[in-house]
Amino acid sequence: MTTIREIAELCGVSVATVSRVFNRPLTVSREKREVVERVARELDYRPNESARALASRKSGLIGLVWDTDHRRPGWRHPYLQELLIGLKTALSAHGYHLLMLATSGSAALRAVGASLADPVAYVNMTRRHHLGGLVLIDSGKDGPAFTAFAQSGLPCVAVDVAVAGDRATYVTSDNVGGAREAVRHLVAAGHRRIATITGPVANAPAAERLAGFHEAMAEAGLAVPDDHVVTGDFHRGSGQEAMRRLIALPAPPTAVFCASDEMAVGALLAARHAGLRVPEDVALVGFDDIELAALVDPPLTTLAQDKAGIGAAAAHAVLTMVHNGHTPPPAVLPTRLVVRASSRPRPGTP
Amino acid sequence: MTTIREIAELCGVSVATVSRVFNRPLTVSREKREVVERVARELDYRPNESARALASRKSGLIGLVWDTDHRRPGWRHPYLQELLIGLKTALSAHGYHLLMLATSGSAALRAVGASLADPVAYVNMTRRHHLGGLVLIDSGKDGPAFTAFAQSGLPCVAVDVAVAGDRATYVTSDNVGGAREAVRHLVAAGHRRIATITGPVANAPAAERLAGFHEAMAEAGLAVPDDHVVTGDFHRGSGQEAMRRLIALPAPPTAVFCASDEMAVGALLAARHAGLRVPEDVALVGFDDIELAALVDPPLTTLAQDKAGIGAAAAHAVLTMVHNGHTPPPAVLPTRLVVRASSRPRPGTP
DNA sequence: CTGAAAGCGCTTACAG
DNA sequence: CTGAAAGCGCTTACAG
Incomplete structure (x- = not known):
């Protein structure tokens, strides 16, 4: 590997000048700069990153x-x-x-x-x-x-x-806006009893999605009974379990907004187990748009994140x-x- | 950040000795080693990796x-x-x-x-x-x-x-063994007309899975007509397309070994479109065991890779x-x- | 604009 | 076992 010193010798300049050509090219006269650049290219010079980091206290x-x-x-x-x-x-x-x-x-x-x-x-x-x-x-x-x-x-x-x-x-x-959009979409589709399965408490995106849910429900003048908000953990199993609870309610929701696609898939499985049709008996909306969302049957409506x-x-x-x-x-x-x-x-x- | 030099001064030894304590502890006398180690711990010393890489020509x-x-x-x-x-x-x-x-x-x-x-x-x-x-x-x-x-x-x-x-x-x-096992499994399940959808030619795992397929078919005394080997590209679309071709054959296979789960999912979709039931009309086996394999309907038999x-x-x-x-x-x-x-x-x- | 020099913080023959 | 010294390949004030 060629070093800055070899280039300096070949060009008849100091190593400082060679270094400057690469770091602050404008502080070097055009003639010297050009000859150094040419020689460097010919020798396929690449600075040694360890030396650079050591001397400059920064790395790439x-x-x-x-x-x-x-x-x-x-x-x-x-x-x-x-x-x-x-x-x-x-x-x-x-x-x-x-x-x-x-x-x-x-x-x-x-x-x-x-x-x-x-x-x-x-x-x-x-x-x-x-x-x-x-x-x-x-x-x-x-x-x-x-x-x-x-x-x-x-x-x-x-x-x-x-x-x-x-x-x-x-x-x-x-997350707030996405959740709001989910609810508005369900409301526009004719739903009134809309529940949500949330992410873990203390998780910021989960809290924001819940807040957006509440905002849009209030905006639509819809009540949210306590038992229409079930806490999950973003993973599939918790969605399944939460959905079972929702289905068992005296007046089950006709639509559920799930704070993740994984939980929505779980909810889908639970609905299917209970003999409910999606979306005829209960509509589902997820969040994330993971690959799986498009592949389950029926495919999931969801809020795509720009990953x-x-x-x-x-x-x-x-x-x-x-x-x-x-x-x-x-x-x-x-x-x-x-x-x-x-x-x-x-x-x-x- | 404390350096090797500070430690050396504090311990009254040379920097070389401190360096040795960390790199070849056994070449240093026990007393010196222990005092250096203690001081280093107290100061929470960590070697500067850039300097180390520069001097030793190796990094972690x-x-x-x-x-x-x-x-x-x-x-x-x-x-x-x-x-x-x-x-x-x-x-x-x-x-x-x-x-x-x-x-x-x-x-x-x-x-x-x-x-x-x-x-x-x-x-x-x-x-x-x-x-x-x-x-x-x-x-x-x-x-x-x-x-x-x-x-x-x-x-x-x-x-x-x-x-x-x-x-x-x-x-x-x-890959050879896995493909062989796939075919043996299908043969044991009563299939005789077994086709395969391969990965791209020139891809080593694809070639190996195809070789395993042929080996096991020969071992079972089963013929492999040319049109029972369809080339795909590991992705879903190619599996779907390949399956369409297989279904259209005069004597379509009763089982298909797909060189990837993605292609198997594509094959599943094609079978469903054609009104065929899986596995009653045609059995499918994939390769990889991606998450999706367990979630499609019916869930896919597959060869799990130890990712x-x-x-x-x-x-x-x-x-x-x-x-x-x-x-x-x-x-x-x-x-x-x-x-x-x-x-x-x-x-x-x- | 340029160079000589010090320095970044280590490692490693070389002597002893 | 230990230390003095050279060296790894750069950067960057400091003078000029």
Whole structure:
């Protein structure tokens, strides 16, 4: 591998000048700049990133904090793959690489990996590797740990967790608006008794979707009995269980807004088990638009999240902090209502 | 951040001794070692990784080559998420981080990212960042590029692409065995006219699954007419199209082995469209065991790949090369037959 | 605009 | 077993 020194010798200039050509080209005279550039190209010179990071205290790396412990199911969420790719692609476009940081449950590995129980270890890793910033992906209940990151002073951007800090921001979908749209859609289809299956309490998107539900119900002048709000955990089983409870009510709902597609699929199974037809007996709307939503029978109406867009927005937010130094406001990406058969309008509706 | 020098001064030893304590503890006398270790712990010392990489020419990073260009659908394969996590988790357990390398289609970004069309750029990145080795994930037709990596002399391990080289190996599922098992299962269920929908020609796993199919058919003394082998591309649409062709045959098969679950789902849709019942009129077996397989109606019999296991095997292979220096033989992981309703035995069979 | 020099924080022969 | 010293390949004030 050719070094800056070889180029300097070949060009008859100092290494400082060569370095400047790559970092502040305009501070070098045109003649010298051009000869250095030509020689560098001929030798296929690439700066040694370790040396660069050591001398300048910055690297072209962004860290990803994502707890993928097998005991925590959150990371399996199918929408994360697309989000991750959106993130990586946007970072790539700016010449940054994404470093998936090692996580370790065991104390023995504390030295190298880090556990969310100990955010300091991550902060340390960030400094040791001269990472520009951190992107935080929640695997469920990581909110408190993320708050600690946000207060560390490192540039951080969280996905779906509302962190605050000098150099911290977050990106999320418009969960309130999406939920509102779901309810309006059901109301327009003639439904009056509309229930909801929520995500876990203390989860921000879950709370927002619930708030949007309530807003739109109030707007339509519809009452929401307590037993029409059932708490789930975003996963399929909880949707199934919640739906069983709703079906057993004296006056069951004619439509259910589920805060995730996974739960909507569970609800669909429960309805089928109970001998109910979807959407004739009960209409369903989910949230996320995972691949599965279009494939179940009947296909699910849902609010599509812009998964790749969220990843890209996270990338831009963290790079803004790394470059400009200013902290961008939270990014809230629109959702999109995708109408499928699970909420086909009831007969007799305009 | 505390440095090796501070520790050395505090302990009254040289920096060389402190460095040795962390790298070759046994070459340092017990007393000095213990005092250095104690002081280091108290100061929460962590070595600066950039300096370490620069001086030692190695980092604790493994690179991931995964072309996620949006024009190439291969990266969307749902089994990759679990594979990636298996890889990351196993690397974490050994204190390594996974670096998702920037890829760039545009020439403007050549300097930072790399394109598979130009493997040299990746090799360069690997050296610049002092990566220990590379894991290669195919997004479709990357075989030739991967061969170039394998010949570069860098430690590389490919997933599902049979590369060869001094420091290169690969991991894959037992595709031949899995396909054989699929056919045996169908034969045992009473089928004689068994067709297959293959993956793309020139894809190694596709070829292996086809070979296993032929082997087991021969073993059972069953003929395979040419029109019982239809080429697909692993994706759903091709399965649907292929199934249409099979159904239109004068003597259509009573069972179809599909080289991927996605294609099996497509075949299922085609069968349903044609008014055929699965498995009564035609039985289906897929490959992969993606989440969807269990959720379609009827649920799909399939050969489960050990997705996380493949990722972990890739991690171990690359770390073996990084540490021991020797190149492990290809790892072939067993598949597991998961019998579901789509291949329920035909009436009148033992 | 340019160069000489110090420095980033480690590792590793080389002597002893 | 230990230390002094050179070196890894860059960046960046500081002078000029």
